Amino acid sequence: MKAGRTIAGVLLLLAICVPLLAAEIPADQRRSGFSFMGPDTQAIQNDDTANPGMLWVLDGEALWKRKAGAAGKSCADCHDDDSMRGVAARYPAFDEALARPVNLEQRINLCRANRQQAPPFAFESRELLALTAFVAKQSHGMPIEADADPQLAPFVAKGRELFLQRQGQLNLACANCHDDNWDKRLAGSAITQGHPTGYPMYRLEWQSLGSLQRRLRACIFGIRAQPYDYGAQELVELELYLKSRARGMPVETPAVRP
């Protein structure tokens, strides 16, 4: 009995210590986190009047039309109603002025600073999540194509490096779970493939909408590593790699996840 347990332990250790195979998920086996959920949670996401993420979309619509900053302009004063269609599917995108990729939240704050001359919203503030959700909802159902710009290639590569990098006290890389063990469960919860299809999304655990960076920080905390700050370049690169990994999958914003 004890020997059996020891052998099992050794096998487990071996399984953990086997060098990363870094086998990317074949295109025909990619699955959104949606397909890992139970039918009840799927029903919440599918019904726009039951999906709590829609509350933020409504708030975002109001903010979109509200004048802000020294310029006295609202988002709607410059952007047509339909002009945000497909935008979220392309983010993070390369910003020429900063010479690096920025995510959708950062783009909104850049627009606030440069065009509206208004103070930026804090990351994870209700306002920033609401505007981001409102913009991203307009890409609902469109295929993700964030890495089309060739200028992004080095940043995608850095993000991939981070995805494969073991870190934290548990010495785990993202890939250890989300590439190699996505068909298994961890403490009763499904290990998903980690495709960022529905952000910002409503997590029942959070009781709130949250950004992809919040999710990434929670995962990094979970492997007992020091999370990067909101807006850190590393997180944007990781976001970018995840989007390239999910290329072609439809945007689900605002998604609902357990």
Place this chain on the structure above:
Amino acid sequence: MGSVLINVPKRAKRGDVIEIKTLMSHIMETGFRHTATGELIPRDIITSFSCRYNGEEIFRADLFPAISANPFISFFTTATETGTLEFSWIGDRGFSETATASITIE
């Protein structure tokens, strides 16, 4: 910001059983949690929800700290006559929101 989502069928036949769904934006702070410095976060929840159909109350619910944020309440009623449904949420710290929806009976 307080948003609300109401789903009431626009049209129904007299006598139909219709489903009404409501989603109200609220943090539903339980009053049992503490801040990092140990101070109690005061309770801030919706305590009561009611629905009137042409002035007559057809549904009422009391809400408690264990109910999730952004409470989703769904219930059924019989479509009797054309008119309006009035919804009301009342809670801690003077929280009070209302919403209306109209229904046409064919």
